[in-house]
Amino acid sequence: MTAFQDSQPAIEAPPPDPAAPAPAEPSVTGGPSVTGGPSVTGGPGRRARLAGPAAFAAVAVVMLVVMPLALEPFRLGLLAKYLCYAIVALGIGLAWGKGGMLTLGQGVFFGLGGYAMGMYLKLHDAGGDLPDFMVWSGVEKLPALWGPFGNPAFALAMVVVLPVVMALLLGALVFRQRVRGAYFAILTQALAAALVILLVGQQGLTGGTNGLTNFFDFFGQDLAADSTQRGLYLVVALVLGVLYLAAWQLVRSRFGRLLVAVRDGEDRVRFLGYDPATVKTLTFAISAGMAGIAGALFVPVVGIISPALLGVVPSLELVVAVAVGGRYALAGAVLGAVVMGYAKTYFSEELPEAWLYLQGALFILVMTLAPKGLAGVAAALRHVRTSRRAAA
Amino acid sequence: MSDNLLEIRGLQVAFDGFRALDGVDLTVGAGELRFLIGPNGAGKTTLIDVITGLTRPTAGSVRFGGQELVGRREHQIVRLGVGRTFQTSVVFEELTVLENLDLAASFRRPLWSLLRSRRGVPETVDKALETTGLTALAGSRAGVLSHGQRQWLEIGMLIAQEPRLLLLDEPVAGMAQDERARTGELLTQVARDHTVIVVEHDMEFLRRYASQVTVLHEGRVLTEGSVEQVRADPRVQEIYLGRAREGAEDAVR
Ligand SMILES: Nc1ncnc2c1ncn2[C@@H]1O[C@H](COP(=O)(O)OP(=O)(O)OP(=O)(O)O)[C@@H](O)[C@H]1O
Ligand SMILES: [Mg+2]
Numbered sequence: 160m161t162a163f164q165d166s167q168p169a170i171e172a173p174p175p176d177p178a179a180p181a182p183a184e185p186s187v188t189g190g191p192s193v194t195g196g197p198s199v200t201g202g203p204g205r206r207a208r209l210a211g212p213a214a215f216a217a218v219a220v221v222m223l224v225v226m227p228l229a230l231e232p233f234r235l236g237l238l239a240k241y242l243c244y245a246i247v248a249l250g251i252g253l254a255w256g257k258g259g260m261l262t263l264g265q266g267v268f269f270g271l272g273g274y275a276m277g278m279y280l281k282l283h284d285a286g287g288d289l290p291d292f293m294v295w296s297g298v299e300k301l302p303a304l305w306g307p308f309g310n311p312a313f314a315l316a317m318v319v320v321l322p323v324v325m326a327l328l329l330g331a332l333v334f335r336q337r338v339r340g341a342y343f344a345i346l347t348q349a350l351a352a353a354l355v356i357l358l359v360g361q362q363g364l365t366g367g368t369n370g371l372t373n374f375f376d377f378f379g380q381d382l383a384a385d386s387t388q389r390g391l392y393l394v395v396a397l398v399l400g401v402l403y404l405a406a407w408q409l410v411r412s413r414f415g416r417l418l419v420a421v422r423d424g425e426d427r428v429r430f431l432g433y434d435p436a437t438v439k440t441l442t443f444a445i446s447a448g449m450a451g452i453a454g455a456l457f458v459p460v461v462g463i464i465s466p467a468l469l470g471v472v473p474s475l476e477l478v479v480a481v482a483v484g485g486r487y488a489l490a491g492a493v494l495g496a497v498v499m500g501y502a503k504t505y506f507s508e509e510l511p512e513a514w515l516y517l518q519g520a521l522f523i524l525v526m527t528l529a530p531k532g533l534a535g536v537a538a539a540l541r542h543v544r545t546s547r548r549a550a551a
Numbered sequence: 552m553s554d555n556l557l558e559i560r561g562l563q564v565a566f567d568g569f570r571a572l573d574g575v576d577l578t579v580g581a582g583e584l585r586f587l588i589g590p591n592g593a594g595k596t597t598l599i600d601v602i603t604g605l606t607r608p609t610a611g612s613v614r615f616g617g618q619e620l621v622g623r624r625e626h627q628i629v630r631l632g633v634g635r636t637f638q639t640s641v642v643f644e645e646l647t648v649l650e651n652l653d654l655a656a657s658f659r660r661p662l663w664s665l666l667r668s669r670r671g672v673p674e675t676v677d678k679a680l681e682t683t684g685l686t687a688l689a690g691s692r693a694g695v696l697s698h699g700q701r702q703w704l705e706i707g708m709l710i711a712q713e714p715r716l717l718l719l720d721e722p723v724a725g726m727a728q729d730e731r732a733r734t735g736e737l738l739t740q741v742a743r744d745h746t747v748i749v750v751e752h753d754m755e756f757l758r759r760y761a762s763q764v765t766v767l768h769e770g771r772v773l774t775e776g777s778v779e780q781v782r783a784d785p786r787v788q789e790i791y792l793g794r795a796r797e798g799a800e801d802a803v804r
Contacts, residue, residue: 408666408668409666411668412665412666412667412668412669413653413654413657413660413665413666413667413668413669414662414665414666416646416650416653416654417654417665419643419645419646420643420646420654423643423644423645424641424643427637427641427643429624429625429626429629430603430625430626430629430634430635431626431629431654431655431658431708431712432626432629432630432655432658432659432712433626433654433658434624434626437662441662
């Protein structure tokens with residue numbers, strides 16, 4: 160029994176380290192070591208255990224207090240946009256990093272959430288009339304599909320329900336047939352391409368290539384006002400924080416362990432009495448729900464949702480961001496989305512042509528030299544430091 | 552007949568025309584410890600694969616506790632109470648020993664309850680740790696275990712599943728002498744309150760721990776009986792002598 164009692168504190172430990180390494184490197188977080196768990200009497204074990212919650216709290220303070228004070232409205236808006244992407248990245252980290260499902264079509268779910276929100280906002284702004292773009296494309300009567308989205312409760316529910324149901328259906332079809340790896344990746348990518356074609360083709364229904372834009376009012380707040388944008392930023396940051404904690408709880412639960420087991424040995428998991436298809440489908444649905452929420456938040460923050468924002472390229476860019484940040488750690492995924500968001504903005508302003516190549520090169524570099532991404536590099540550095548300290 | 556836990560009748564498996572199993576009949580009673588031997592390629596692993604749903608037979612039936620297993624999916628068969636290990640052990644290296652065992656012990660829980668964090672250690676896991684002697688390594692990643700320890704962890708996971716029938720595919724392959732002895736003891740202990748089928752090549756091991764033996768050869772059951780009976784059978788001597796002179800001569804002596 161003693162060995163478990165030793166390892167209990169680690170299991171009970173509250174919030175995670177947002178900059179934490181993947182469980183792939185348990186020695187760094189002071190997880191259970193070969194000689195038993197972290198010592199109960201404190202020392203390095205306790206410090207490591209508190210490092211996670213402390214770092215999370217520090218990041219939370221910076222994001223919720225420092226940033227809104229330090230950044231001018233334009234910069235704060237940019238950060239809000241990156242945090243929306245970070246929410247998608249969190250879902251990718253869960254599905255790909257923990258579950259081994261390389262999903263190249265998260266833009267689909269992002270889009271479903273975004274369009275659900277956009278439709279509500281358009282109807283709300285139109286105030287009983289037809290949305291502006293429909294008038295321009297000669298639509299005379301509100302399409303039946305749009306009707307229910309005038310109700311905010313319905314629209315907000317659809318932000319989550321649509322992506323989750325779609326992912327559940329897809330997962331049930333695909334994972335039961337044991338489609339995985341590259342086949343799954345290509346399938347999700349094809350889905351993203353198909354959705355774009357569908358959206359572009361239905362000009363009167365979806366706004367076509369332009370998508371849905373020109374929003375003015377967000378639940379009684381003027382979207383052009385700085386205060387509204389500041390408030391939206393805080394909402395995005397809070398949602399990200401809450402989802403992060405939820406994802407972290409999921410990862411450390413039995414389900415999370417099972418997910419890692421499915422990633423590393425799907426066929427072996429069957430002989431433990433679990434159906435890997437169920438585990439994967441559920442996780443995929445959760446990651447889809449996150450992308451949907453992110454899409455819905457993105458709409459008021461950026462003021463537009465369009466096919467170009469959810470197609471193959473943006474879906475891929477997010478996967479690259481997660482790889483760069485470190486897919487095995489949830490924090491790595493989030494970090495990657497923010498870093499790559501800033502990098503894209505910077506390089507697209509300075510050297511627009513080079514960005515695509517730079518991004519590709521970075522991806523290859525990371526995959527070959529540092530497969531655990533920035534999070535892995537950070538963990539390695541910390542490891543070097545602690546062992547130096549221990550040696551001294 | 553109702554005492555028979557496992558009844559296999561007329562089992563056939565073909566791989567691209569090659570008959571890996573060619574009409575196997577096998578009956579194992581509840582509480583038995585049965586050894587399954589046979590030269591390389593005899594079809595021992597294939598037989599276990601069919602029982603556990605990994606391979607579909609072309610003909611025949613596998614009844615377990617009165618229920619047909621053929622046609623069910625792997626995890627459903629586990630849920631009926633059949634557990635197995637693999638010839639080359641597969642454990643989840645990223646997870647700790649404790650987590651490996653805990654997952655094995657938790658499959659009967661409803662899925663939603665898995666979303667909660669684990670608090671404490673289930674009794675079955677505790678027992679499996681004790682039985683396999685891995686208690687001191689509970690918090691270690693399974694990736695750091697030695698070959699022998701991995702095999703024990705696999706057996707531990709099997710015990711933690713609390714199956715009614717255990718199928719072990721060459722549990723001592725690649726083990727050092729002292730590890731073999733420990734595994735043998737472990738096996739005897741497990742067999743006390745479980746029905747166990749063990750595939751094993753190692754004749755020394757067989758001599759020590761086996762009572763009932765079934766010999767498989769070219770996809771058929773060649774003979775069945777006590778260790779002495781089987782060893783005295785000239786056909787058994789021949790297939791072992793014919794295939795591998797050195798080790799086998801000693802084996803059947
Ligand atoms: N998936 C497969 N496809 C084709 N042939 C196979 C397949 N699996 C097994 N075989 C063949 O079936 C025969 C029986 O194989 P099996 O693995 O059951 O033998 P075994 O008795 O377990 O042997 P060993 O002692 O080497 O483990 C062998 O000739 C093998 O080559
Ligand atoms: Mg075999």
